[in-house]
Amino acid sequence: MAAIKSFASSDRFLAEIQTPQIRPGYVLAGDEAFLYQRCRAGVLETLAPPDQRDFCLHDLDLAETTIFDILDRAQTPSLMAPFQVIFVRNLKTLYTRGAKKEEFAAIDAYFRRPNPQALLLFVAEHLHIPTDLRRMDMQDKERYERIRETLGEWCGMVELARVEEGDAVRWLAEAALARNIRFDSDAARELVDALGADMMLISSEFEKLCLYVQGKHLLVSKEDIPQNITLGDVETMVLAAKxxxxxxxxxxxxxxxxxxxxxxxxxxxxxxxxxxxxxxxxxxxxxxxxxxxxxxxxxxxxxxxxxxxxxxxxxxxxxxxxxxxxxxxxxxxxxxxxxxxxxxxxxxxxxxxxxxxxxxxxxxxxxxxxxxxxxxxxxxxxxxxxxxx
Structure with a gap:
């Protein structure tokens, strides 16, 4: 699939984790769930084989686990897997109720001598990053800058911003083409507009539409008739369009x-x-x-x-x-x-x-x-x- 502008930050991240230039930590900043799932799936595919995930994959929450325990786990080599992937949710907990000097000192000490066999992924889902960064809410901008100032020195910043409507339409066309299905342009625009360019919803409805048109295709005796998703299909299957x-x-x-x-x-x-x-x-x-x-x-x-x-x-x-x-x-x-x-x-x-x-x-x-x-x-x-x- 050709590069899509709104996916650029996540594309760079997914390319970097496959190279020796991989950093010891990254911040996945933004509430765009589709891009987060895309990044997570890429990390698991590259660094956490299915037969080792029980031993190398950790999903931790700063509301339940202290940063000291998380860093200790990252520093300790695993006896059962050669590499550890640690997702750390609720990053906003680090930036509330006090200066957290000891916590940030511990983070700084870890990243000065990180475990090369571990990857820390901080998830800042409390940030809302719009398509146009100039329109970011002042509070979100201040939170983002504070994360950059404290973690940006050691961690790569991956911006999970809202996807532009034009890029969402393009993704639909290319994703459908990969399945040998043609997504009519007016149908793609209607779907994106109806769901407000929410890529998580769009991808979910896209799966339904693919199954729907494939089912219709099986009922047609002539196999040479191409499969395509029309505006009528979108209006029939997608609740928001109705x-x-x-x-x-x-x-x-x-x-x-x-x-x-x-x-x-x-x-x-x-x-x-x-x-x-x-x-x-x-x-x-x-x-x-x-x-x-x-x-x-x-x-x-x-x-x-x-x-x-x-x-x-x-x-x-x-x-x-x-x-x-x-x-x-x-x-x-x-x-x-x-x-x-x-x-x-x-x-x-x-x-x-x-x-x-x-x-x-x-x-x-x-x-x-x-x-x-x-x-x-x-x-x-x-x-x-x-x-x-």
């Missing part, structure tokens, strides 16, 4: 644009594999999105960077939707407006599960209600709702 229409729907709902909301609902239903039977899935996604907006409104989130601090892992939207969802949430005046929407969705969900004659009609009524201004509640209605609860 979610685009969902966020367009919630945009219309929050704008109180009833005609557009109903038209988008029909588009979602017509595109769904299950037709009307997919109604429960659409209700689930609507409820999830309105819950996200409720938290955004309650926490007064105003930019996409802050959103990851209030929404937990597994409850976050695709990166491309963050700004849109913040804007939609701010259209609601109060928490009660969003809780009203959740009550309407819950009511529609109960009705759908009761096998109504027409599920599409239930969804249409829901969308019209969501896209309408709430009616003033009389005391009688409030008491009725309290009794229902």
């Amino acid at each position: 979610q685009r229409s969902l966020y367009e729907l919630t945009d219309a709902i929050s704008s109180k644009d009833r005609p557009r909301a109903v038209a988008l609902l029909h588009g979602l239903l017509n595109a769904s594999d299950g037709g009307e039977d997919s109604a429960i899935g659409h209700l689930y996604m609507l409820a999830r999105t309105f819950r996200q907006m409720l938290i955004i409104l309650e926490k007064n989130v105003r930019d996409s960077r802050a959103i990851w601090g209030v929404l937990w892992q597994g409850f976050r939207m695709p990166p491309f939707a963050a700004e849109d969802l913040i804007r939609q949430a701010r259209r609601y005046q109060s928490r009660s407006d969003l809780t009203r929407a959740l009550r309407l969705i819950a009511k529609a969900d109960l009705e759908i599960r009761s096998s109504p004659p027409d599920k599409r009609l239930v969804l249409e009524r829901l969308i019209l209600a969501l896209a309408s201004e709430p009616r003033p509640q009389t005391p009688e209605l409030l008491n009725q709702f309290a009794m229902e609860l």
